[in-house]
Amino acid sequence: MGKMVFSLAMIATGLIIGRLLYWLEKKNKKHTDQSLPKYLVIVRNIVLLGINPLIVMASFWAVSLNDIRLLSLPLLGFFAMVLGGGVGLAASRLLKHDKQKTGAMFVSASFTNLGTFGGLICFALWGEKSFAFVALYKLFEELYYYLFGYPIAKSFGIKDNQAKNKLKSILTDPYILVYFFSILIGCILNVSGIKRPSVLGDINSTLIPITSVLLVSTVGYSMKFGKLRIYLKECFVVSAVKFLITPAVIILAAVIIGLPTLENSLVFQVVIVLSFMPTAFNALIPPQIYGLDKDLANSAWLFTTGMQVVIVPILSLVIL
Numbered sequence: 001m002g003k004m005v006f007s008l009a010m011i012a013t014g015l016i017i018g019r020l021l022y023w024l025e026k027k028n029k030k031h032t033d034q035s036l037p038k039y040l041v042i043v044r045n046i047v048l049l050g051i052n053p054l055i056v057m058a059s060f061w062a063v064s065l066n067d068i069r070l071l072s073l074p075l076l077g078f079f080a081m082v083l084g085g086g087v088g089l090a091a092s093r094l095l096k097h098d099k100q101k102t103g104a105m106f107v108s109a110s111f112t113n114l115g116t117f118g119g120l121i122c123f124a125l126w127g128e129k130s131f132a133f134v135a136l137y138k139l140f141e142e143l144y145y146y147l148f149g150y151p152i153a154k155s156f157g158i159k160d161n162q163a164k165n166k167l168k169s170i171l172t173d174p175y176i177l178v179y180f181f182s183i184l185i186g187c188i189l190n191v192s193g194i195k196r197p198s199v200l201g202d203i204n205s206t207l208i209p210i211t212s213v214l215l216v217s218t219v220g221y222s223m224k225f226g227k228l229r230i231y232l233k234e235c236f237v238v239s240a241v242k243f244l245i246t247p248a249v250i251i252l253a254a255v256i257i258g259l260p261t262l263e264n265s266l267v268f269q270v271v272i273v274l275s276f277m278p279t280a281f282n283a284l285i286p287p288q289i290y291g292l293d294k295d296l297a298n299s300a301w302l303f304t305t306g307m308q309v310v311i312v313p314i315l316s317l318v319i320l
Helices: 002-027 036-062 068-094 099-110 114-126 129-137 141-157 160-171 174-192 199-222 225-257 263-275 281-290 294-306 308-319
Strands: none
Touching: 002 036, 002 199, 036 174, 036 199, 036 281, 068 099, 068 129, 068 141, 068 225, 068 263, 099 141, 099 225, 099 281, 099 294, 114 129, 114 263, 114 308, 129 263, 141 174, 141 281, 199 281, 199 294, 225 263, 225 294, 263 308, 281 294, 294 308
16 A cells, blocks of 8 residues: 555656646746746656656566466457547547547547556555556557557647648657667567566666656646636546446456456456556646647546546455
């Protein structure tokens, strides 16, 4: 439980830092050169293009599958994100959104907080053993985000007169290329037989909270909490995707596959928890990069994250 509190504290710290920077800039508006947003972009790019790819590479290097029956976990995790994104796009069409809102709805309904919330909740409920199953479920998370999620999000941020260059723009996007190669290198190292240095685990344990704070700080700077009421309809739709549609489909699929029979149902219980997770704060990055509706994505993230106050206790009572 202490790790869960620590993780939540890291997110809160990043948001507070971002809001403080925003407040200080506005307060000293007459005495600033308006360069703070440029510095935040530099920080964000250092994390996304420099530090995070190393973390991803090291993570893929360490992946290990000891039981072939567990191969369904990463497929379920991948399918959950695809399902959420598809329903989000369909709902956006029904709501008659413009391209910027549609892109924001897609990432909000698709990108899911599996690590920060899901992993820590599972750890709090079942201890360290559950972490292995969480890692398997989210194995394709980065691959989906940066090879599928980001390109799809970017396609909604490109102006109509650039439509003919969409494919070229996506294939040459540095945010996509750097993660493609970090995943590829990690997988090559994994199958090469070269043992991953143990120090990488310690480095990742340090870098992950630091990068989380840095990324959330850039998000906190641009967040507008007052916009939440304007997007309540979208928030309820995303919540329905996250807490009704996706869990129902994933849990049914897990039952059909036979996961309740694995590890005294622990694998099945982990899948249940992970299927109920809120929008990831990673969903707030594409709107900043590609010019999507940041307020919609911010509102959906805040709303679904706040819903965990209700969801987590219910899950704990039902599962335990």
